[in-house]
Every structure is written in C-alpha cells, then in structure tokens.
Amino acid sequence: MSRVYNFSAGPAVLPEEVLREAAEEMMDYRGSGMSVMEMSHRSKVYDTIIKEAESDLRELMNIPDNYKVLFLQGGASQQFAMIPMNLMKNKKAAYIVTGQWAKKAWKEAQIYGDAVAVASSEDKTFSYIPDCSDLDIPEDADYVYICENNTIYGTKYKELPNTKGHILVADVSSCFLSEPVDVTKYGIIYGGVQKNIGPAGVVIVIIREDLITEDTLPGTPTMLKYKTHADADSLYNTPPAYGIYVCGKVFKWLKKMGGLSVMKERNEEKAKILYDFLDESKLFKGTVVKEDRSLMNVPFVTGSDELDAKFVAEAKAAGFENLKGHRSVGGMRASIYNAMPKEGVEKLVAFMREFEKNNA
C-alpha cells in the first residue's frame, strides 16, 4: 500500500486511522454480521451510529440545545435553494459575494426573491474579504448570507459581518471543524462534508429551531423543507447512511485529537509553514491579501503558466497530488485540511524550495 500526500480541495484527505477502522469494520460491523452499507437505517445498530455522530458533533462544536443538527443529501449546492425556500419570508435577502460558491448561492436565491449583493470582492478576483462592518443591508432582509471560507480563492472571514440584527447564514464547507465557532452567532451553519469531514454525499445543516417552520415558499418540495428532516431526526427517508458513519468516526478522531481549539493550533501551525515560505520565496507567490488568508486552502502561483504546469507535474511525480489550482484561477492550490499531517506540508515546502532552486 502506498499513500500520497493528497492536497485536493474536495473530496479530500481523511485521517488514516478513520479509513483503517472503516476497513476493519467493512465485512462485519461490530458483530452485526454485515457492513454499515448493508444495514437498515431503522435498525438499532444504525440508530446508535447516527445518534452518537450527532452528540459528538454537538460536543465538538458546543451546539446549544435550541439548534437542530440535520444530516442531509444534495451537497452544499442544494442548500443554495433550500435556504431561500425556507427562510425568504419577505422574499428578500442580502448576499456577500466573496467567490464562486457565494456567487452561485446568490444567483440561485434570485430565483426565489430579491437577493441583493451587499458587498463583493469580485473587482480583485475575490482575493480579499470586503469590509463588512457597516453594510447597507435592507431592513426587511430575511437573512445575510456568507461563504465563510472561500475554497477556490483561499480567503476566510476573520471576523463575521455586522448583520445589523439580521439572521446570519454561513456556508462553512471548507472550514467545517477546523477551529472553534460560536454557533449562537448564526441562524444556519452548513457545509458539505467532503472537504474537511467525510465522504461526499452528506451535508450537515445546523439550524436554529425557530427558523424551522411550515411557512416555506409555495411549492417547496417536502424533501426540501427543513421541518421534514428536523421532525424525523434526519431519518425521514434513507439518509446517506455510510457517509454519516464515516463522519461519526472523524468526530471521534477530532475529540481524541483534543477538539477544535487544538485543531485550530495545528492548522495555524501548518498554514504558517506554507505561508512563511510563500512570503520569502522569489518564485512562488500567494494570491490573496495576507489578513484574509485561509488556513485550509492556499492558492499560489509562479507567475508563469508554463512553470506552474511543470511544478504540478513534478510534484505529482514526487507524491504530492492534486496541487493544480481551480480551473477558474489557474496556478496551484494546496488544501491542507484537518487530516493533512504537518509532515505533508513540511515535505511540500521542501519540494518547493528545491524546485525554486532548480528553476531560478
């Protein structure tokens, strides 16, 4: 068996310990005589798996009792529609456009009502987070929407926007569980798990209970009402059962590692290794404003498309996979999620140093 250092933005690296445990339990989950994949989601065994996953997540994130945790399908992208369908009572919402995912969410919301872009960083190819301390938010906006960590561009809010009393909705797909958060500041926090938590196919929605109502936009399908899933504890229909099981293992791994404040320290330490090198390098350059740098996704360029391509190819041959930047940005991007070991980042930087020397 040989494993590479996988810098993919998503689906992405998972803790080896978790993968090994899942492999061990593949044929016979703890004496049940079957794989979790083959198991009824209504069985007692599975009920324990999903309940434990939820309680471990609650513990990790310190989720208050007046928030529901939903394990849903459809990816983060389905939430782009589900959020307005469930929350746009006044048919108005404010969007902060800091990248492609925020923009997609904003466009989708326009199908359902008046989605206003109250700030954007598109003027500088989304290389910064706009000042959100005093935005012109419509009085009757049902919510303010952000993408908290911009996976493609590598920016992250270091401070949440001043929503002026409006509900905050945040897509945290690519920074989920990377550091502690104050859940009470949000109406909804959600994310696809395939970036930092588990296998694709699960999206976790943490939603304040008073936002779960029957009062959705006319025509909202049953499956797209938060209430449907909240009332059934995420078991209205067959959930992405195996994916939730792996997420549960990652939650246990995170608890064992010491929880989210320890993860934050580790992530800061890892990111610093890479950013410090980018700041001193004469060949490689980071592409975003320093203050807004993401701890999870680190885009960089050499300034030459040819050298970029050469770097990606040579890195791949050396066991560093998926370093090519998003097709919309070019260059490189190293995603260094929770499960990327520090050693992976150190070795990448050593490789970059060597490449710089050879291509000076």
Ligand SMILES: *Cc1c(COP(=O)(O)O)cnc(C)c1O
């Ligand atoms: C990957 C990503 C998405 C899209 O996720 P899907 O599960 O593929 O729909 C949305 N938002 C962010 C921030 C992402 O990183």
